[in-house]
Amino acid sequence: MKEILKLLAALTIISSGAGLLLAYTNKVTAxxxxxxxxKETTEALKAVLPDFDNDPADCTCSFExxxxxxxxxxxxxxxxxxxxxxxxxxxxGYGGEISxxxxxxxxxxxxxxxxxxxxxxxxxxxxxxxxxxKSQFNGKPIEGTVWAVKKDNGHFDAVTxxxxxxxxxxxxxxxxxxxxRRHAAEIARTGE
Amino acid sequence: xxxxxxxxxGLWDEIPVFRVVLGLCPTIAVTTSLMNGIGxxxxxxxxxxxxxxxxxxxxxxxxxxxxxxxxxxxxxTFTTVTDxxxxxxxxxxxxxxGIFIPLIVVNCxxxxxxxxxxxxxxxxxxxxxAIGMGLGFTIALAVIGSIREILGNGTLTLxxxxxxxxxxxxxxxxxxxxxGGFITLGLILGLMNKIEERRAAKAGRACSPPADFxxxxxxxxxxxxxxxxxxxxx
Numbered sequence: 001m002k003e004i005l006k007l008l009a010a011l012t013i014i015s016s017g018a019g020l021l022l023a024y025t026n027k028v029t030a031x032x033x034x035x036x037x038x039k040e041t042t043e044a045l046k047a048v049l050p051d052f053d054n055d056p057a058d059c060t061c062s063f064e065x066x067x068x069x070x071x072x073x074x075x076x077x078x079x080x081x082x083x084x085x086x087x088x089x090x091x092x093g094y095g096g097e098i099s100x101x102x103x104x105x106x107x108x109x110x111x112x113x114x115x116x117x118x119x120x121x122x123x124x125x126x127x128x129x130x131x132x133x134k135s136q137f138n139g140k141p142i143e144g145t146v147w148a149v150k151k152d153n154g155h156f157d158a159v160t161x162x163x164x165x166x167x168x169x170x171x172x173x174x175x176x177x178x179x180x181r182r183h184a185a186e187i188a189r190t191g192e
Numbered sequence: 193x194x195x196x197x198x199x200x201x202g203l204w205d206e207i208p209v210f211r212v213v214l215g216l217c218p219t220i221a222v223t224t225s226l227m228n229g230i231g232x233x234x235x236x237x238x239x240x241x242x243x244x245x246x247x248x249x250x251x252x253x254x255x256x257x258x259x260x261x262x263x264x265x266x267x268x269t270f271t272t273v274t275d276x277x278x279x280x281x282x283x284x285x286x287x288x289x290g291i292f293i294p295l296i297v298v299n300c301x302x303x304x305x306x307x308x309x310x311x312x313x314x315x316x317x318x319x320x321x322a323i324g325m326g327l328g329f330t331i332a333l334a335v336i337g338s339i340r341e342i343l344g345n346g347t348l349t350l351x352x353x354x355x356x357x358x359x360x361x362x363x364x365x366x367x368x369x370x371x372g373g374f375i376t377l378g379l380i381l382g383l384m385n386k387i388e389e390r391r392a393a394k395a396g397r398a399c400s401p402p403a404d405f406x407x408x409x410x411x412x413x414x415x416x417x418x419x420x421x422x423x424x425x426x
Contacts (some may be wrong), residue, residue, distance in 0.1 A: 007258045014254070014262050018269035025273045032280030040283070122224035122367035123345045156348065161365060 012124065014036070032145040036090070039077035040116070041101075048103025048112040048133040050073045059191040061182055070179045073188040081106050081188045087116070088176035090168040095119035098168050104142065106188075112175065118165075122130055133159050135181070147174040202324025209332035209377070210384050214300040219333060220373035222292050227349055229337030231285045232292060233330025237273050239296050240329075241322040242270040247310040248318035254311075263306040264297070271296045273352060301329060313408045339376050344368035 038057075045056050052075035062071040075083040091101035095134055096172035098118045103111040115129035129131060136156050148154025149166050180187065206212055209219050215236075222232045246266045254262045275293045278286040279367040296302065305325055309351075310318040318374030336420065342348050342358060366372050392398065 007255050008254050008255065011258050011261060011265075014250070014265055018265050022268055022272055025276050029280040033276070036280060036283040065355075117287070121369065123363070124365060140327075171293040 026101040027108060041128040042065065044101040044114050044116060045073055045075075046083055048101050048114050049085050050072075050077075050103070050105045050111050051075075052077050052082050054191060056085060057163075061178060061183075061187060061190040065179050065182075066175070070176070072180070072183075072187050072190070074187060076191055079192075083111055084180070084187050085099075086176050086180065088172040090175075092164070092171060092174035093118060093120055093127045094162070094164045095121065098165070098172060100169065100172050102137075102173055104180065107141050110137045110142065110173075112139050113169075115169070120165045125159070127159045128165045128169050133157070142177055147177065195316065198317050198320035199324040199327075200329040202321065202326070203331070206325075206329075207328035208301050209329060209336075210327055212304075212380060213381075214272075214304055215329065216377075218292050218295060218299060219336065219377065220370055220382065222289060223333050223337040223340055223373060224368050224423065225341040225345070225349060225375075226334060226337040227351070228287075228288055229333035231289050232329060233333045235278065235289070235293060235327055236296050236299060236301065237323070237326025239267065239270045239274055239301055240326045241331075242273075242316040243269055243302055244305055245315050245323035246270075246311040247306040248313060248315040251311050251313075259307075259311065260303075263303055263311075267302045267306070268297045301325060336373065336376050339380075340367045340372055344372055348404070366371045 006147050030036060042057055049056060054074075054076040054141070056073040056075045059074045059076070060071050061074065062069050064070075070086055070088075073085045074081065075189040079153060083104055085101055085103040087099060087101050091097050096119050096160060098120070099114055099116045101114045103113070113134060118123075118126065118129060120128065122127050140155070146154040147156075147170050149156050149158040151163060152167070154170065156166070156170060204211075208214050209216070218232055218236070223230045236332075241267050243263070247263055250262070250266075271294065274296070275286075278293065305321060309321045313321070338348060344363055344365060346358045346361045346363040347355060348358075366374075366377065377405065
């Protein structure tokens with residue numbers, strides 16, 4: 001009995017010490033982590049959107065559709081609608097979820113696409129985040145483009161050896177564009 | 193048993209991945225590029241140093257019967273600290289290493305060094321052991337990572353401005369995938385045994401391969417010829 005208490009005490013003390021240290025680290029790093037995430041979003045928005053002079057990170061409108069929330073970041077220049085960006089994802093990647101930031105321009109084309117997170121095979125699937133795959137999206141009209149890889153009769157070259165990853169990216173873009181089409185007018189008015 | 197002796201043994205004689213053959217899961221998983229290898233190595237080294245120091249400092253306080261849970265709690269704590277700090281201050285590297293940072297907890301090297309060394313030595317020597325082993329682990333990951341990145345991707349990247357591309361070379365994708373990790377590791381282990389044999393021959397002493405890695409323990413080439421007597425009938 002006495003020994004059990006001794007063991008209990010030792011484990012309790014060690015665990016409490018660990019808990020304290022963790023709480024302190026969490027407190028110290030919470031700020032920088034949030035700032036890094038925020039910076040990531042701002043940078044992604046800047047990369048995918050056409051010119052703007054408002055703060056798209058703050059100028060948003062969102063819709064509940066297909067069991068998830070779609071937030072559109074609206075870019076304006078000199079008061080006029082210049083483009084919108086949305087975050088989308090697909091769980092059909094080779095290594096799980098792939099999430100993207102897609103930027104649209106006011107002229108009805110995709111401006112640019114940026115991969116935010118992915119867990120694809122290094123050197124293979126990860127190439128969906130790089131050129132030349134990425135730049136295929138630039139300037140493609142939203143209507144009239146088949147958002148699928150050529151193997152599925154679409155307009156996009158898949159990354160060699162990474163058809164599954166390429167398909168996942170296109171699926172994510174396609175789903176997002178569907179939502180955009182239904183709400184385009186409302187999105188363009190946001191922030192007026 | 194000096195500080196430098198404990199430090200040096202982790203660099204060749206007991207270099208974690210190649211000699212002791214511990215910590216293979218992160219080794220195979222993250223060594224697809226040089227930078228990932230170094231990042232993982234440095235993170236594991238930090239955890240190893242903290243956990244070794246803590247275990248050595250508490251070695252007379254922790255009752256023997258609960259030493260393993262205690263070591264795990266200590267390793268897990270420092271791993272989470274590393275995870276949070278990297279997430280906040282080295283966000284890019286953290287994103288690349290992703291799931292493998294939390295997995296440092298179950299890296300056998302951490303628990304192995306706590307149990308085999310830190311629990312029996314002073315914090316000073318435990319520190320030397322941790323630095324040596326951590327450096328050895330980092331070097332091992334960097335070597336495998338470089339080979340796999342050059343052959344499997346045709347590049348070698350230390351940091352964004354320091355990137356080389358091998359011109360006119362078609363990368364062998366297999367090297368980037370998991371089998372490539374095992375193949376590279378196996379060839380390096382063989383090479384190291386060869387070097388060790390040469391050194392032993394020169395010094396005029398008998399070379400004994402690491403236990404479990406020579407013909408005495410292997411039955412592969414005996415298959416089909418005559419089954420080992422102690423194996424159950426097929």
